[in-house]
Amino acid sequence: xxxxxxxxxxxxxxxxxxxxxxxxxxxxxxxxxxxxxxxxxxxxxxxxxxxxxxxxxxxxxxxxxxxxxxxxxxxxxxxxxxxxxxxxxxxxxxxxxxxxxxxxxxxxxxxxxxxxxxxxxxxxxxxxxxxxxxxxxxxxxxxxxxxxxxxxxxxxxxxxxxxxxxxxxxxxxxxxxxxxxxxxxxxxxxxxxxxxxxxxxxxxxxxxxxxxxxxxxxxxxxxxxxxxxxxxxxxxxxxxxxxxxxxxxxxxxxxxxxxxxxxxxxxxxxxxxxxxxxxxxxxxxxxxxxxxxxxxxxxxxxxxxxxxxxxxxxxxxxxxxxxxxxxxxxxxx
Amino acid sequence: xxxxxxxxxxxxxxxxxxxxxxxxxxxxxxxxxxxxxxxxxxxxxxxxxxxxxxxxxxxxxxxxxxxxxxxxxxxxxxxxxxxxxxxxxxxxxxxxxxxxxxxxxxxxxxxxxxxxxxxxxxxxxxxxxxxxxxxxxxxxxxxxxxxxxxxxxxxxxxxxxxxxxxxxxxxxxxxxxxxxxxxxxxxxxxxxxxxxxxxxxxxxxxxxxxxxxxxxxxxxxxxxxxxxxxxxxxxxxxxxxxxxxxxxxxxxxxxxxxxxxxxxxxxxxxxxxxxxxxxxxxxxxxxxxxxxxxxxxxxxxxxxxxxxxxxxxxxxxxxxxxxxxxxxxxxxx
Numbered sequence: 001x002x003x004x005x006x007x008x009x010x011x012x013x014x015x016x017x018x019x020x021x022x023x024x025x026x027x028x029x030x031x032x033x034x035x036x037x038x039x040x041x042x043x044x045x046x047x048x049x050x051x052x053x054x055x056x057x058x059x060x061x062x063x064x065x066x067x068x069x070x071x072x073x074x075x076x077x078x079x080x081x082x083x084x085x086x087x088x089x090x091x092x093x094x095x096x097x098x099x100x101x102x103x104x105x106x107x108x109x110x111x112x113x114x115x116x117x118x119x120x121x122x123x124x125x126x127x128x129x130x131x132x133x134x135x136x137x138x139x140x141x142x143x144x145x146x147x148x149x150x151x152x153x154x155x156x157x158x159x160x161x162x163x164x165x166x167x168x169x170x171x172x173x174x175x176x177x178x179x180x181x182x183x184x185x186x187x188x189x190x191x192x193x194x195x196x197x198x199x200x201x202x203x204x205x206x207x208x209x210x211x212x213x214x215x216x217x218x219x220x221x222x223x224x225x226x227x228x229x230x231x232x233x234x235x236x237x238x239x240x241x242x243x244x245x246x247x248x249x250x251x252x253x254x255x256x257x258x259x260x261x262x263x264x265x266x267x268x269x270x271x272x273x274x275x276x277x278x279x280x281x282x283x284x285x286x287x288x289x290x291x292x293x294x295x296x297x298x299x300x301x302x303x304x305x306x307x308x309x310x311x312x313x314x315x316x317x318x319x320x321x322x323x324x325x326x327x328x329x330x331x332x333x
Numbered sequence: 334x335x336x337x338x339x340x341x342x343x344x345x346x347x348x349x350x351x352x353x354x355x356x357x358x359x360x361x362x363x364x365x366x367x368x369x370x371x372x373x374x375x376x377x378x379x380x381x382x383x384x385x386x387x388x389x390x391x392x393x394x395x396x397x398x399x400x401x402x403x404x405x406x407x408x409x410x411x412x413x414x415x416x417x418x419x420x421x422x423x424x425x426x427x428x429x430x431x432x433x434x435x436x437x438x439x440x441x442x443x444x445x446x447x448x449x450x451x452x453x454x455x456x457x458x459x460x461x462x463x464x465x466x467x468x469x470x471x472x473x474x475x476x477x478x479x480x481x482x483x484x485x486x487x488x489x490x491x492x493x494x495x496x497x498x499x500x501x502x503x504x505x506x507x508x509x510x511x512x513x514x515x516x517x518x519x520x521x522x523x524x525x526x527x528x529x530x531x532x533x534x535x536x537x538x539x540x541x542x543x544x545x546x547x548x549x550x551x552x553x554x555x556x557x558x559x560x561x562x563x564x565x566x567x568x569x570x571x572x573x574x575x576x577x578x579x580x581x582x583x584x585x586x587x588x589x590x591x592x593x594x595x596x597x598x599x600x601x602x603x604x605x606x607x608x609x610x611x612x613x614x615x616x617x618x619x620x621x622x623x624x625x626x627x628x629x630x631x632x633x634x635x636x637x638x639x640x641x642x643x644x645x646x647x648x649x650x651x652x653x654x655x656x657x658x659x660x661x662x663x664x665x666x
Contacts, residue, residue, distance in 0.1 A: 129576040130583065143513055147521040180476055180564045188480040188561050212565045213572035225565075228521050231513045232545045232562050236569035239546035243462040244577050244610075250463065251606040252599060259602035265595025269588040273580055 001030070001317045003310065004082035004091035007037030008060035009098020010299045014038070017097060018045035020306020025051065027307065028314055034091050036078035057081055060098070063299060067101030071109065079103060083110035086292045093293035093313045095284075097301045104144055107287040107294035114322070116329040119145050119152045120289030121227065123163060125282035126237070128218035136282055137215065138164050138173075139223040143231030144287060150193035153177065153224050154201060159288050159325065160222035161204045166319035167312065168221075172205050176220035178229065179209035190226065198224070203328070212236075241277055280305040283312025292322060334363070334650045336643065337415035337424035340370030341393035342431020343632045347371070350430060351378035353639020358384065360640065361647055367424050369411035390414055393431070396632060400434030404442065412436060416443035419625045426626035426646045428617075430634045437477055440620040440627035447655070449662035452478050452485045453622030454560065456496060458615035459570070461551035469615055470548065471497050471506075472556040476564030477620060483526035486510070486557050487534060492621050492658065493555035494537045499652035500645065501554075505538050509553035511562065512542035523559065531557070536661065545569075574610055613638040616645025625655060 005021060007014040014037050021033055025048060032051045035042050039056035046052065059077045061070050071080050079098050083106035085091040094111070096103050104122070113120050121141030128134045140156050141148060148156075157175050164173035177194055179187045184195065186209055198206045210219045212233050225233065248270070252263035284297035284305070293316045297309045316322070338354060340347040347370050354366055358381060365384045368375050372389035379385065392410045394403050404413050412431050416439035418424040427444070429436050437455070446453050454474030461467040473489050474481060481489075490508050497506035510527055512520045517528065519542055531539045543552045545566050558566065581603070585596035617630035617638070626649045630642045649655070 129580050146513060146519075178565065180479060180561055186479075191561075212568035213575075215569070216572055216576045228513055228524075229562055229565050232511065232558075233565050233569045235545035236548070236566045237573045239549055240570045240573035241577060242546075243549045244574060247462050247606055247609060248581070248603075251602050255599065255602040259599050262595040262598025262600075262602075266585060266588065266592050266599060267595075269584050269592040269595075270581075273584040276580060277577075 001314065002032040002034060002091045003313055004034045004085040004094045005036065006079040006082045006094065006096035006098055007035045007042050008078040009096040009103075010297070010301055011063075012301065013097060014041050015045055016301055016303050017306055018042055019303035020301075020310065021052075022047045023303060023307040024310035027311060031310070031314060034082070034085055036082045055081060061102045063099050065099055065102060067099060067105045068109075070099070071102050071105050079106055080110070083107070083294075086111050086294075092317050093295065095295055095306075095309060095313060097297045097299055097306070100296055103294065103296050104287055107290050111290050111292055111294055113290050114326055114329060116332070117155055117159070117289035119148060119155070120287050121145065121152075121156045121159060122230075122285050123160060123288045124234070124285045125168065125279060126234075127216065127277055127279040129216045129276055131218045134218035135168070136279060137218060137221055137223055138168065139215070139225070139230060139234070140288060141225065141227035141230050142234050142285065143227045145227035147228055148190070148226035150190050150197055153190070153194035153226065154197040155289070156224045157198050157201065157204050157206065157222070158328070160224060162321055162325050162328070163286070163288060164221050166321040166324065167315045170221050173221035174207045175204045175222040175224065176207050176210040178212060178223055178225035178233070180211070182209050182211060184208060194224070245274065245277075281308045284309040286316070290322075293317065334647065335365040335367060335424045336646055337367045337418040337427045338369065339412040339415045339427065339429035339431055340368045340375050341411040342429040342436075343630070343634055344396075345634065346430060347374050348378055349634055349636050350639055351375055352636035353634075353643065354385075355380045356636060356640040357643035360644060364643070364647060367415070367418055369414045388414060394435045396432050398432055398435060400432060400438045401442075403432070404435050404438050412439055413443070416440070419444050425650055426628065428628055428639075428642060428646060430630045430632055430639070433629055436627065436629050437620055440623050444623050444625055444627055446623050447659055447662060449665070450488055450492070450622035452481060452488070453620050454478065454485075454489050454492065455563075455618050456493060456621045457567070457618045458501065458612060459567075460549065460610055460612040462549045462609055464551045467551035468501070469612060470551060470554055470556055471501065472548070472558070472563060472567070473621060474558065474560035474563050475567050475618060476560050478560035480561055481523070481559035483523050483530055486523070486527035486559065487530040488622070489557045490531050490534065490537050490539070490555070491661070493557060495654055495658050495661070496619070496621060497554050499654040499657065500648045503554050506554035507540045508537045508555040508557065509540050509543040511545060511556050511558035511566070513544070515542050515544060517541060527557070578607065578610075614641045617642040619645075619649070622658075623655075626650065
């Protein structure tokens, strides 16, 4: 298995990326890496060159570059070269912490989508809170598309179910449709039609509509939605969590003397709590429905998150989830 | 000013409703109330009958009744009678904590919409966190409609701006469009078209696209979105906040001995913090775009929230925000 790594993408690149690769090499000694970027800088952080090939390039895509234009113009950017390596069969998957839009464009236009999948979707594993029985849930589309029709949502249900089974090892993932109410009859024209399609799809275990209020309770293993709504929901969850954590921090640091002493005493427990909210250990966001895994972590990523994302890519390759998807859709025709 | 009150709607009715009316009567001694429901029960809680008329009825709409069907069949339900009182000019506004769908239907089919407004929207004032300069922001549509087109979003922008000016006394409210990115070119077909319409509307101060991540930071005074997305965003914010607060509670009650002592000491400060999140003091959700204020609080509402919602209705009537809206749309034609 060979992973093409965009060593130059992200705010802490190449340091955090290469340090993450170092850790992943310990986890999976057999994994091979193609590292795209400035050779000299990469070598500064790389602890061991076994199973590693560095492909030097000076060019990279910046976080504020216009996605489609930049992958066309910057033909030797680290991300673009990594995508071409997958296209040409030199690597099996891409990892990047760079410009999300450019990575989506590289995935769609260079790696290419599975023939029968109309609109690949962005999938992440999000945290479940207050329910130790469940590790997280998979949601898509988180924003690869600005709008989707009901047929796309059906494909997301199948994609998400394959991911949960193969990568997260859930035997019979509960697939739900995000809607504006839990009753079967609820929804927009698109979600009503999608409800019918999902109800009649034999390859998934569809449990009906769910509301955004219940997502973090673990109401489903796979949650399907259009890219516009998914993007808004993900950002609402992130924004609320960040704001509340900082409100808590501000409250405790501006507390009464009594409160300040208390804050010191609860500090370790509250730190433990923030771990529940950190879902980087499930890996990054997958642009799912392409011919190979194309996976993205946050731009501000640290070495540990890079390591977890490489573990996730390893699971995707080991389980051959993409090959199984292709076989499923070929059979259906 | 006369408010028609559905005394039987909500989990704690009529107790919480009537106790809230008692408080509101102290705030606004000149306000008149028409209370619809079981006379005997209402009288049990009512402290003073001045400016109050009780209209007895045994029928009420339950929280699980099918909205449109129930308002047609239960012709003497407390909510339906209250809506007819507004329609017939006997009252100026309705208050209810009952079945949301039934109240929306009563608003649309009995009170009726302002002629030029195609799709009244559900508006609430939501909290701004970590920014003492700003009290909250108004958002609509929070789910009165399952889908909206760009023209509806333009009307929401105008409606929201009128509300912020007249009820919340913001001189020049910053109106923003919720979108999947902040760049002008971002969005679905609907939001792209809405962006153009909002940019060219002289009666509002449009500041462009905002993302859901920034809502609680107070990035705008009025946030416009379609009913499906608005519903998902509101429920995501509520679900995340509830889950985090209960995670914090669980963390502290399962803490180490050291942590438990700390938890006792920070308790008062953390309680203060939850007040920031409570937005019931801004009132309830308005179905805005109707011929009169139709306002809803949570089913689990307590007397204080009823009081705040009546204060909000008082502001709407005092400022004649509905009359001003009608004049604005009449002028435009």
